[in-house]
Amino acid sequence: MAYDFQISRSLIYVGLAKEEYRPKLMDWLYRHHIPDSMSNFGPYCTKYAFYQSYPTPPTGEKFGARAMQLTEHYWLVNEHMPEMKNRSMSEFMPMDVLRWQGCLPDIDMGEQKFESGDAGRTAGGNVDCPPFIFAFVPLNWEDDFKGAGRTVEDGPNYRWQFLLQYPEGVSKEEGEKWFYEEWVPYFENCPYVNRFVSSRVSANYGAPSAQFDRCAEMWFAGEEEWKKAVDRAAKKIRKPEWAESDEFPYLRPQFNIASIFTGDMATMDAYSQYHGYITMR
Amino acid sequence: MAYDFQISRSLIYVGLAKEEYRPKLMDWLYRHHIPDSMSNFGPYCTKYAFYQSYPTPPTGEKFGARAMQLTEHYWLVNEHMPEMKNRSMSEFMPMDVLRWQGCLPDIDMGEQKFESGDAGRTAGGNVDCPPFIFAFVPLNWEDDFKGAGRTVEDGPNYRWQFLLQYPEGVSKEEGEKWFYEEWVPYFENCPYVNRFVSSRVSANYGAPSAQFDRCAEMWFAGEEEWKKAVDRAAKKIRKPEWAESDEFPYLRPQFNIASIFTGDMATMDAYSQYHGYITMR
């Protein structure tokens, strides 16, 4: 057989073009997409969870906050390899689904739908529309900067997870140097940060323009602590020569930095909580 | 035995004093309260569901929007009768839980906790702090004003559910007259309203000041349609002599009108989705 054991974790940052579309996107996600997905990847996916976004905190837009949810999978194989191309049953994916997320222009798509889920996930992400983000990271965090040993008994967490894509023309080394020399020491020492971990992104399967380099996660007591931490960071973290903006984090929101603000809990742990219409693959 | 068959539905409108407390309140609700509750009322409750609030729409504050969630139960007996007073195991309810919801002043309560869940639910609701709301309604809506026959295939819904308490000194008849003569015809005919139902409240078990009279629910395509509908209502619905405010809905938000904005779906249907640490009662 042709399959390598490629156990991995993937992160989809789901945005929302405007609040008007929340009911529509929720209906599609829960009524159509969860059973479609589980029918399809059930045999080789080991976790499929949704973490609803908390309301975007003040200035969260500068960090590319995505307002809908984090969708997280753990995989046993890489389903993007050629051997797994043919899907017996495809996911139902109207073009509007990408539009509601802000990845396509806000024009009614009528009855049009993508020929496959992958076609939808790699569409969009052009000059004005934020790209669909689908980033793969190792099972466990590569860097554990702060707060190892924290348990659920130590209190609930306001989690800020974000992805960085160093701008075009900036070498990965240069980008990483900036992250390690500026971000890491500042946030490690920041009293508002209870936990800080990070990994390199190993693969991106979203829009072609979404080639993220690094993922990091920090935990705070609440959004006020997060605000204090990033406000102070704006004064402490050096603006790189290749900055895309004058303000911290100096990166183009939604395109070069994207963020999820959420809590500890999986608001939908699909394998244990959702058992609807499961088809043969 | 002393138990009457009193099948009924109850609605708890859970607020949030500020976003800072969302992680704390979520942790308490999901990690402590769900298993505590199911351990306790499992044998006589038939549905226990959470519907997360959508972000409060513009001007939603005037309608007493509660930002956390709607908690819905269906009961077989009235657990507030004297025969059911003694609880083998009590719910873990720190006073902070009421503070995070805005029902008690925003002062750290330390380790203090209520002696029982009911003690917590009937605390607060004084002059400045919105009351804890726990309203009982019939299983099915008494009035079906518009949109009967709507199914999930007719599209997702932006649901506005609200409770009205006619102000002190206003007779229930007078309040109801205003609702039936002003609200009903306007919203029945409003093109943005897809569904409109209502019932009288049959009992209130929250804070003593929370004695709501009526519950209603309207469905819209999204928050924009809701906004248009209430903006227009402000021009069409007569301000009563006993108005508590000059602006529609003319009632004191959080105290005399309270609202939940949510979607169709139970974000947590606890009996089918949550099976944790269940104790003997």
Place this chain on the structure above:
Amino acid sequence: MAYDFQISRSLIYVGLAKEEYRPKLMDWLYRHHIPDSMSNFGPYCTKYAFYQSYPTPPTGEKFGARAMQLTEHYWLVNEHMPEMKNRSMSEFMPMDVLRWQGCLPDIDMGEQKFESGDAGRTAGGNVDCPPFIFAFVPLNWEDDFKGAGRTVEDGPNYRWQFLLQYPEGVSKEEGEKWFYEEWVPYFENCPYVNRFVSSRVSANYGAPSAQFDRCAEMWFAGEEEWKKAVDRAAKKIRKPEWAESDEFPYLRPQFNIASIFTGDMATMDAYSQYHGYITMR
């Protein structure tokens, strides 16, 4: 509150106009109807199970065999009383659903749908189309004629459950007399029958013409034993004066006798096995 405790069991005998419609009816039943139903009656229904029909045995048509399934509910209240008329969300019920079951003429209904589930269930059942059957019986069988004490360890069962409606013009007393004096002694003594129980029907909520009087159930080792038992019955059971047919069982199939042939097992015990898209009522 207005609700009486009316714990009861109901039986729906689901037919199939022709095999061509099995995929369509199955899709509607499992993908649309189960979640619609559970969303609606979840709080007052305690069991919701499907028992797939076994292939109709030879001559089963004379007994009004229904080829799709038995749908069984247990209820805590009578949801047909006026207080429960208003449904927040209706069941999605295209007219084709009744046509696929054979209750409406076999003419494509296009996009037409019933305004409510109850409207669909009481449609049809005219001169040529078999009626929709929705019969209520007591929790436990009233008469236990044979085989009390049988357990699952005594072997699997081929279950024949059937409903009798004594023909128009025949008094219930006369019909019952025939059942007790002819059917009961014959089948009690029939060596192929391992179990035989029966009850009066207490209410019918299907098509107006479906006013069944009695329900009975017999268990056999397999369809061959059933065939031998009914073949012999044809010689032993007296044809009543009011017979609608010259052959045993002397009743008009689908209209005055209807049958389900099935096994012991619930092929879908929905509350324990299906948790899909659950809405607020």
Place this chain on the structure above:
Amino acid sequence: MAYDFQISRSLIYVGLAKEEYRPKLMDWLYRHHIPDSMSNFGPYCTKYAFYQSYPTPPTGEKFGARAMQLTEHYWLVNEHMPEMKNRSMSEFMPMDVLRWQGCLPDIDMGEQKFESGDAGRTAGGNVDCPPFIFAFVPLNWEDDFKGAGRTVEDGPNYRWQFLLQYPEGVSKEEGEKWFYEEWVPYFENCPYVNRFVSSRVSANYGAPSAQFDRCAEMWFAGEEEWKKAVDRAAKKIRKPEWAESDEFPYLRPQFNIASIFTGDMATMDAYSQYHGYITMR
């Protein structure tokens, strides 16, 4: 319909004749009896839980400790009324099951089985064999003597639940007087007792000789605290004139006092944890 709403709680104290029989009794309970039971009472039972017995503490035999488990049900109707007598499918109950529990003499019963579950539950309980105990109590405890407000956060509990049957010839009033005047004040004031509740037994459906009068439950930190509490009780609680033994608790173990020692947790909460072979009733 004939059914009264009789919501109630029942307690079965399952003993074990000797350790040799534990694998056999466990196999029967979990492999045969849980699915049999759920198939049968699923529609009118709302909780079905097992609490495994902790190892019997020193001197626990004097209190009639039952070594297997507490089986707890919550019911909506009284299934012992005549209308519910006929069971479509019976429980598989070999006579050995009662023997393994110690309710019948320890003689191999071969293939013999009871004709019904109720026949088994009312068998035995003669001069030497402890009776099968099946006692009904109100949903909530009638008396709350000590420790109201205790939550799971206050620490795990060693639970001692026991049933008292005042000896033949002793009036219920006399027995109750002794309980209220001797047991209650002593254990209320005992520093080892964290919680103390009690109710009268409302009905007994086990062996005819098992007509228990009262149920009580006390919680301790562990078995050592229990031991200290009962050792001291032996010196403080007055021996009644009608004592059956010279030692505290002065009652015939297994017959006039029976005890379960267990923890907080339902080791099997069958409705949420066990979904096997479910039959039609």
Place this chain on the structure above:
Amino acid sequence: MAYDFQISRSLIYVGLAKEEYRPKLMDWLYRHHIPDSMSNFGPYCTKYAFYQSYPTPPTGEKFGARAMQLTEHYWLVNEHMPEMKNRSMSEFMPMDVLRWQGCLPDIDMGEQKFESGDAGRTAGGNVDCPPFIFAFVPLNWEDDFKGAGRTVEDGPNYRWQFLLQYPEGVSKEEGEKWFYEEWVPYFENCPYVNRFVSSRVSANYGAPSAQFDRCAEMWFAGEEEWKKAVDRAAKKIRKPEWAESDEFPYLRPQFNIASIFTGDMATMDAYSQYHGYITMR
């Protein structure tokens, strides 16, 4: 460790010697075999689903229709390797189970049982009795001939899945040539076919005579469309020189062609729907 990651999908086509045996086979499959199987392969199987066969369509016998069900597994390892030979607990497999499926002569086997599940699965399949079929295929289909992109919203499907074993003496190349040159173009262009996919069989673990070469699946609106498609195929598809029959499909039914006719849905998705008596392996 010795285990290779061999993620794969397997297909068991379960037949039924005659309808008389359906209750017996169902009882064994659901009451005995599901818990036995899950206890055994739970740690290395990721999907275990049953798809009940639809009634065999007219002329379906010529295609080797199997009347009971398709049993589908997805595996992480190859449990037929020597390292996995020793089973702590074996599957309960009476010889009758193979007889009821038609794989052994129809003679009562009494109490005889196979020493292991594998012994049963490789028994039979002699001159007259159809072989037990247990074929392995890749996770996704190798060839996607028609209908890619079809979703559940495009309508329910009547699924025809079949296995081909080119007759003895015919080289695999020759057989495949016939399939690709005759079957593929005809069915690709057939208007009744909505979907058509296929893969080579990678391994066979059923009866020694069941060495299938190819698996294919086609979807139709219903059995009538299937019938039209195969009737027309009989005129269009060339009979090979090595035909085993004069009629299309020119192969010996049950031995060289076997078919399952079923719907989209898993009628039992065991990991999410069945949790009974699980033992230690």
Place this chain on the structure above:
Amino acid sequence: MAYDFQISRSLIYVGLAKEEYRPKLMDWLYRHHIPDSMSNFGPYCTKYAFYQSYPTPPTGEKFGARAMQLTEHYWLVNEHMPEMKNRSMSEFMPMDVLRWQGCLPDIDMGEQKFESGDAGRTAGGNVDCPPFIFAFVPLNWEDDFKGAGRTVEDGPNYRWQFLLQYPEGVSKEEGEKWFYEEWVPYFENCPYVNRFVSSRVSANYGAPSAQFDRCAEMWFAGEEEWKKAVDRAAKKIRKPEWAESDEFPYLRPQFNIASIFTGDMATMDAYSQYHGYITMR
């Protein structure tokens, strides 16, 4: 990616310092540890089961009986490799947890907790305190000495599983020779033994002193048969020169031989039975 496919089975033998601690250890295991564990290893563990210990049989102490439970996992990867070191959320593990199990001295640890679960599991096991045992074995048993083919229908089993660590200074070859030449022939031929299987331990991740060499399992009808078998073994099995004790099994209990006495059933099969507070890793 760095992960090898290392599917394996692990065994944790959980002891209990004294009965007093059972409620505390149970509370920690079920209320804290199960959700912590599933949150952490959910994506790469395929079975997580508890088997409660049966009461220790007479002389069971000489065999190092552990009184709490067997905890069994099946893994897809080796989570002890460096790439999996960083845990987003740690397990809540107070030092008392090890003390209650007897692995640390019986001194109140107050609020102290381990910095990680692994730190706890490798603590203790010094001169006087039995070590924490965490042994890895192949998926299936390497040696099948007796009773192959036994099924659940052959009767319930009293299972004795034990681990052997040949004493310091004894070569593995020498130890194994003794096991194969003395234990194997005796127990193979012992009439009380219904099943006997064994494997080498492939890795140990518990306390450094717990380096077990071999695991074996035997099944009996009950504890009386076990007792007879080991009593007779004491006369038949040769005492090795390097014996640590004069009595069979000649090994230091808890350190060089440890045993679990349990039944067939998983008393908690966590993935199918427990779905509580699941966090993001």
